[in-house]
Amino acid sequence: MAQEEALKILLVDDEPLARERLRTLLADIALQLPSEVVGEADNGLAALELLRRQPVDVVLADIRMPAMDGIELAGHLGALESPPAVIFVTAYDNYAVQAFDLNAVDYLLKPVRTQRLLTALQKVRGQPPVDPALLAGLGRELRGGGRSHLSCHERGRLLLVPVGEVLYFKADLKYVTARTQEREFLLDETLTHLETEFAERFIRLHRAVLVAKTALAGFEKAADDDAEAYGWALLRGVPERLPVSRRQWAAARQVAGG
Structure with a gap:
């Protein structure tokens, strides 16, 4: 591989020593596979912020991290215009690792070995995209709940909407609107999927509304x-009223304690 074709890599791990080890290993295999570490991040949110400014070829991402884990990060990467390949890094040799392997998503077990890293990186080019459905299912099992953020495309930018700030979702034709206290966001999601993923947080009021x-x-x-x-x-913090169907009236009032 010519030097100008060096893989651009982003390291994402909440442990500085783990990122430093990867840097060392990448230097050790530089002759077989040239690469350039263009950035480091300690969680998925920080990684996405870096990727807005600097596209890369591959992300080496830890699975368990605060703020946003590697599973959720990979799901948001798929929404980028030119998504990088993802190689997961994990200390857990369990069902998740086996599932990644079966679905052609590579992984590295900590402590990472030199030859294993080289083999993984050699498979990067032409790697198929990560399966969003697989990621969603594994993410719920690993963190015990749904995503922490949702993706919104706006004027060529990828915006992240914290689920904890969403007051309601409202379906309209092919899009779903997410409303926070500050503004609305258009999401490429289905209300049914959101209802299933965030059943603990949201309740259906109407065929077109979750609150x-x-x-x-x-x-x-x-x-x-x-x-x-x-x-x-009636909602806290915003003037809008949301429609409630006859079918959902009693259940909604019970949830609200009224």
Whole structure:
């Protein structure tokens, strides 16, 4: 491989010593496979911020990290215009590692060995994209819940929406709107998938609406001639009212304690 074709690599691990070991190993295999470490990050959020400024060929990502783990990071990478290949790094030789292997997603076990790193990097070019469905399932099992952030494409940029700040999701044609106190975001998601992934946090009010349980402030019965809803949900912090169907009325009021 010519020097100008050196792989551009981003190291993502919350342990500085682990990142330093990878740097050392990359230097050891430089003659067989030239590479350039263009950045380091200690969690997935920091990695995505770096990738907005500096595209890379491959991300070496730890699986378990604070703020955003490697599984969720990989899911967001797939939304980039030119997604890098992902090689997972883990200290856990368990079902997740086996699943990655079966689905052609490479992994390295800590402590990383020189030859294993070389073999993984040699498979990077032409690597198929990571399967988002597999990542979503594994992520829920590893962290005991859904994603911490959702991806939003806006004017050529990738924005991250913290799930904890979302007051409600509302479906409209092919998009779903996520509303925070500050603004709305258009997501390429389905309401059904969001309801399944975040069942502990959100409740369905209507065929087109999910609301955060903690955002509910009260309810109003709709007028008899109101064809849009059986009732309306009032929210904390924003003036909008959300429609509640007859079918969901009792369950929603029970969740809100009213």
